[in-house]
Amino acid sequence: MREIISIHIGQAGIQVGNACWELYCLEHGIQPDGIMPSDTTVGVAQDAFNTFFSETSAGKHVPRAIFVDLEPTVIDEVRTGAYRQLFHPEQLISGKEDAANNFARGHYTVGKEIVDLCLDRVRKLADNCTGLQGFLVFNAVGGGTGSGLGSLLLERLSVDYGKKSKLGFTIYPSPQVSTAVVEPYNSVLSTHSLLEHTDVAVLLDNEAIYDICRRSLDIERPTYTNLNRLISQIISSLTTSLRFDGAINVDVTEFQTNLVPYPRIHFMLSSYAPVISAEKAYHEQLSVPEITNAVFEPSSMMAKCDPRHGKYMACCLMYRGDVVPKDVNAAVATIKTKRTVQFVDWDMIAASADMLTSIFTNLSQAMVPKTSGLENAPFFDCGVVGRVEVASIFEVFTVKLLSQMLSRKWEKIIFLLIFMFSSASGAFIGINIGTQMSSSPSAAEIVSILKTQRIKHVRLFDADHQMLNALANTGIEVLIGVPNDQLLRIGESQSEAAVWINKNVAAFVPATNITYIAVGNEVLTTIPNAALVLIPAMQFLHSALLAANLNFQVKVSSPQSVDMIPKHFPPSTASFNSSWNSIMNQYLQFLKNTGSSFMLNAQPYYVYTKGQGIFPLEYALFQPLKPNNQIVDPNTNFHYTSMFDAMVDAAYYSMRSLNFSGIPVIVTESGWPSLGGANESDASIDNALTYNSNLIHHVLNGSGTPSQPTISVSTYILELFNEDLRPGPVSEKNWGIYVPNGTALYSLAFGRIAESNADSTGLVGVFCVANSSADSNALKKGLDWACGPGSANCTAIQPGQACYEADDLVALTSYAYNDYYHRTQATGGTCNFGNTAMITTTDPSKLLSLKMDITVF
Structure with a gap:
C-alpha cells in the first residue's frame, strides 16, 4: 500500500481540509464516525482508500492527516464539528497564541515551539504506513501561521523525509480579496520555502475562485464555505486515481515526473470543468470535447492568469466519470490543433507524441455530493498545467499588492518588513538586572529606564514580584532565575517545583512575558556540592510547566561558566571538564529533549586579564587586529577576530565532543567593568563602552561565529546597575551601565537603528x-x-x-x-x-x- 499523509496548516489549510475530508468520506461512503457500512473487507489494508485512511481492527477509518494551528479557535471547530469522531485527537494540534499575520512569529518564535510536536505526530503516522508515498501540504501563505509555520514544517520534512514527495496546495492572496496588509510580505518569504522544499506546488487564488462562484454558480456573495468546497472538488479530482481503483492508477511521484521539467520550475495552475449550478444543469448538454476545451479557458483557472499570454510546459488532464479513451483521444487531438494552446519548444513532455498525459477512471458510483454546491454531471475534467505564464501570478500577488498598498499611503508597512527580517535573525541584546545593591531604584523606575533605552529582554536573578508586576504589559521578554540557595529544595521535591512555578510564573503570565527560567547560576563551578540536584531541579520545573500548560512559552536551562571549558583556544579542541561529563550529558540531553538553549556566561575581561598579555586587548574588545596579531585556529584555519566568538565556538565544540549538536547557545552574561582598583587599569569607562557597543553591533548585525557563521548569538549584557555589595575587587562592583541613582555612566544604543522613531535623532529622555x-x-x-x-x-x-x-x-x-x-x-x-x-x-x-x-x- 502506498500511503499519503495530509498536513493542514493554519486557518485556511484547516478549513480546506475540513471540506476535503468531508468530501472524501461522502465519496467513499464513510460515515462521520469513521464507520464504512459498505466495507466488506474490514481490517484489510489493501483497499485503495487506505492510501488516505488507516483502518482499525474494529473497522473505523481514520484520516492519515494532522491539523495544526498556533491558536485553538479553528481546530476547536473540528473538535466539536460533525466529523469530530473521525479524527484521532492527537492529530489535532493547537497552540495558545496565533502568529498575528507575522511570518517571523510563525517561523522563528511561536511556530518553533510547536514544530517538534507536529513532527512527532507525523512520525507516528509515517510509522503506521507500509510504504509512504509522500505528503500533501495545505496552507495559505498570506497569514502568519500558514506562511511561517508552513515553511518551517516543509524545511523539517525535507530533512526527515528527504526522498518523499511533497505536494503543496497553496492559497495565495490577491489584491481584491485581502485580509491583512502584510500578506505580500508573508507570501514572498514563504515562496522561498515552497521553491526549495516542495516537489509540486499547485497555486490557488481566492479572487479567481470567488469569480467562479459568482459567474458559474450564481452565488451573489460567496462565503469561505463555498470557496473551500470548490477547492475540495479540485483536490478530490487530483487525488481520485490515488484513492480509487481505475483504468490507470498513478503514484503521487508521477505528478512531479510528468509535470516538472526542471526541479525549481514546479509551480502549477489548476482548472476544473464543468462548474455548473443545479438550475443550469437541466438545460445544458455536456460532452468530453466541451469540458476539455473549458479546462483551458481563463474562467476555469483557479488562479488569476490568462493562459493565452503564455505557453504550456506540461499538462495533465484527469477525467472522472463515464469517460472512455476514445472520447479523450478525440478531445486531445482537437486541443492540439488550437492556436490558443501552445507548448514551449524545448520541453520534452510537450514535444512528445501524446503531448498531454491523460488519466481517466470510471467513478460512476462516486459522483460529486450535493454539499459542494455543484450539480451532478456525467463526467468532470480537472487539469493541472505548468506554464511560463505562471510568473504573472506572482506579479499580481506581490508587485500589484505592494503598489496598491503604497498608493494608499501605507508606506509605513516598509517598517514592518524590516521588523520581520530583523525578527527572522532571531538574535537579541538583553540586560542583566542584579540585586546586590545597598540602595536600588524602584521597579517602576527600572522599567522606565528599560523603555527609554528600548531594552526588550531582561534577566532577573530571582523572581522579584515587584519587578514582574512592573514588567506586565510592556512586551519585554523576561528570563527569571532560581537562586542557587533554592536549588536543594526544588531539586528534591516535585511539589516544591510546582509551588515555585505557580507562585512565580503562572501567577504573572501572560501579562508578564516570561520566556525562560535560569536554574541556578554557574552551579558546577561555584557550588559543586549542589550539582546532583541541578538536573532534577530542571526536570521538576519543566514538569510543573507542563502541568500548567506553560511548557511551550517558558523554557528551562541553567547558565554555565565558560570556566567549565578548561582550554578555550583553539576552540576546535575544546571540551568540558571531564569530571563533569556525566552531569553535562544529562544537562545537554535535557536541552535537546525540551528544545532549550545552552546558557553560557562568557566574560572576555576575565580571560584577558588572567592571560597576562597572551592575547591583545583589541582581540577582547572586538577591535581590528594588526596583521602580525591574527588569531587562527590551526585545526580549522578559522580566523577569530574576537575572544567572544572563540568562547562561543568553544562551547559548540565542547557539546560536539559529547556527541550533541543543534543546541543553540544564549550568552547570559557578558560585559566589561567601567572601574577597577589600582591593579585593574583595563577596567575603564572607555573599554566598557567600546566592548559593549561592539558586542551589540556584533549580535544585532547577524554576525555568527567562525564555526556557525549564520547563527548569531543572543546575549545579555552584564549589567544595568553597578552592584556595590558584590564581593571581590573593585571591578566586580562596577559592571553596570548606570549607578543605582539612575545616572548613566555611558551611553549604549540597545536597539537596531530600524527600530528607532523616524522623527527622533536620539534616545528619548536621555x-x-x-x-x-x-x-x-x-x-x-x-x-x-x-x-x-x-x-x-x-x-x-x-x-x-x-x-x-x-x-x-x-x-x-x-x-x-x-x-x-x-x-x-x-x-x-x-x-x-x-x-x-x-x-x-x-x-x-x-x-x-x-x-x-x-x-x-
Missing part, C-alpha cells in the same frame, strides 16, 4: 551634559570641539542670543554636548568628551539655573 566637577579648561576645549569639528548647532548659545549665559560654562557646554550627542548617537556618537561629559535621564533644564531650554529629543 541627556548628555557637562560634568560640573570637570576642569574648566577641559570643558572649554570640549565646548570648542563640539561647536567646531563636532558640528553641533551652537547658534543659540552665541553672545547676544537667547540662550547665552556668559558666566555659566557648564550650562553652555551642556547645551553643545547634548546637541552633538543626539545628532550623532544613531551613527555611533558618544557622550564622553575627554571624560568631561556624563549621561543622565534627568532633564537638565530642571536641575540647572538656566534661562535657556536644553533641547529635548
Whole structure:
C-alpha cells in the first residue's frame, strides 16, 4: 500500500481540509464516525482508500492527516464539528497564541515551539504506513501561521523525509480579496520555502475562485464555505486515481515526473470543468470535447492568469466519470490543433507524441455530493498545467499588492518588513538586572529606564514580584532565575517545583512575558556540592510547566561558566571538564529533549586579564587586529577576530565532543567593568563602552561565529546597575551601565537603528551634559570641539542670543554636548568628551539655573 499523509496548516489549510475530508468520506461512503457500512473487507489494508485512511481492527477509518494551528479557535471547530469522531485527537494540534499575520512569529518564535510536536505526530503516522508515498501540504501563505509555520514544517520534512514527495496546495492572496496588509510580505518569504522544499506546488487564488462562484454558480456573495468546497472538488479530482481503483492508477511521484521539467520550475495552475449550478444543469448538454476545451479557458483557472499570454510546459488532464479513451483521444487531438494552446519548444513532455498525459477512471458510483454546491454531471475534467505564464501570478500577488498598498499611503508597512527580517535573525541584546545593591531604584523606575533605552529582554536573578508586576504589559521578554540557595529544595521535591512555578510564573503570565527560567547560576563551578540536584531541579520545573500548560512559552536551562571549558583556544579542541561529563550529558540531553538553549556566561575581561598579555586587548574588545596579531585556529584555519566568538565556538565544540549538536547557545552574561582598583587599569569607562557597543553591533548585525557563521548569538549584557555589595575587587562592583541613582555612566544604543522613531535623532529622555566637577579648561576645549569639528548647532548659545549665559560654562557646554550627542548617537556618537561629559535621564533644564531650554529629543 502506498500511503499519503495530509498536513493542514493554519486557518485556511484547516478549513480546506475540513471540506476535503468531508468530501472524501461522502465519496467513499464513510460515515462521520469513521464507520464504512459498505466495507466488506474490514481490517484489510489493501483497499485503495487506505492510501488516505488507516483502518482499525474494529473497522473505523481514520484520516492519515494532522491539523495544526498556533491558536485553538479553528481546530476547536473540528473538535466539536460533525466529523469530530473521525479524527484521532492527537492529530489535532493547537497552540495558545496565533502568529498575528507575522511570518517571523510563525517561523522563528511561536511556530518553533510547536514544530517538534507536529513532527512527532507525523512520525507516528509515517510509522503506521507500509510504504509512504509522500505528503500533501495545505496552507495559505498570506497569514502568519500558514506562511511561517508552513515553511518551517516543509524545511523539517525535507530533512526527515528527504526522498518523499511533497505536494503543496497553496492559497495565495490577491489584491481584491485581502485580509491583512502584510500578506505580500508573508507570501514572498514563504515562496522561498515552497521553491526549495516542495516537489509540486499547485497555486490557488481566492479572487479567481470567488469569480467562479459568482459567474458559474450564481452565488451573489460567496462565503469561505463555498470557496473551500470548490477547492475540495479540485483536490478530490487530483487525488481520485490515488484513492480509487481505475483504468490507470498513478503514484503521487508521477505528478512531479510528468509535470516538472526542471526541479525549481514546479509551480502549477489548476482548472476544473464543468462548474455548473443545479438550475443550469437541466438545460445544458455536456460532452468530453466541451469540458476539455473549458479546462483551458481563463474562467476555469483557479488562479488569476490568462493562459493565452503564455505557453504550456506540461499538462495533465484527469477525467472522472463515464469517460472512455476514445472520447479523450478525440478531445486531445482537437486541443492540439488550437492556436490558443501552445507548448514551449524545448520541453520534452510537450514535444512528445501524446503531448498531454491523460488519466481517466470510471467513478460512476462516486459522483460529486450535493454539499459542494455543484450539480451532478456525467463526467468532470480537472487539469493541472505548468506554464511560463505562471510568473504573472506572482506579479499580481506581490508587485500589484505592494503598489496598491503604497498608493494608499501605507508606506509605513516598509517598517514592518524590516521588523520581520530583523525578527527572522532571531538574535537579541538583553540586560542583566542584579540585586546586590545597598540602595536600588524602584521597579517602576527600572522599567522606565528599560523603555527609554528600548531594552526588550531582561534577566532577573530571582523572581522579584515587584519587578514582574512592573514588567506586565510592556512586551519585554523576561528570563527569571532560581537562586542557587533554592536549588536543594526544588531539586528534591516535585511539589516544591510546582509551588515555585505557580507562585512565580503562572501567577504573572501572560501579562508578564516570561520566556525562560535560569536554574541556578554557574552551579558546577561555584557550588559543586549542589550539582546532583541541578538536573532534577530542571526536570521538576519543566514538569510543573507542563502541568500548567506553560511548557511551550517558558523554557528551562541553567547558565554555565565558560570556566567549565578548561582550554578555550583553539576552540576546535575544546571540551568540558571531564569530571563533569556525566552531569553535562544529562544537562545537554535535557536541552535537546525540551528544545532549550545552552546558557553560557562568557566574560572576555576575565580571560584577558588572567592571560597576562597572551592575547591583545583589541582581540577582547572586538577591535581590528594588526596583521602580525591574527588569531587562527590551526585545526580549522578559522580566523577569530574576537575572544567572544572563540568562547562561543568553544562551547559548540565542547557539546560536539559529547556527541550533541543543534543546541543553540544564549550568552547570559557578558560585559566589561567601567572601574577597577589600582591593579585593574583595563577596567575603564572607555573599554566598557567600546566592548559593549561592539558586542551589540556584533549580535544585532547577524554576525555568527567562525564555526556557525549564520547563527548569531543572543546575549545579555552584564549589567544595568553597578552592584556595590558584590564581593571581590573593585571591578566586580562596577559592571553596570548606570549607578543605582539612575545616572548613566555611558551611553549604549540597545536597539537596531530600524527600530528607532523616524522623527527622533536620539534616545528619548536621555541627556548628555557637562560634568560640573570637570576642569574648566577641559570643558572649554570640549565646548570648542563640539561647536567646531563636532558640528553641533551652537547658534543659540552665541553672545547676544537667547540662550547665552556668559558666566555659566557648564550650562553652555551642556547645551553643545547634548546637541552633538543626539545628532550623532544613531551613527555611533558618544557622550564622553575627554571624560568631561556624563549621561543622565534627568532633564537638565530642571536641575540647572538656566534661562535657556536644553533641547529635548
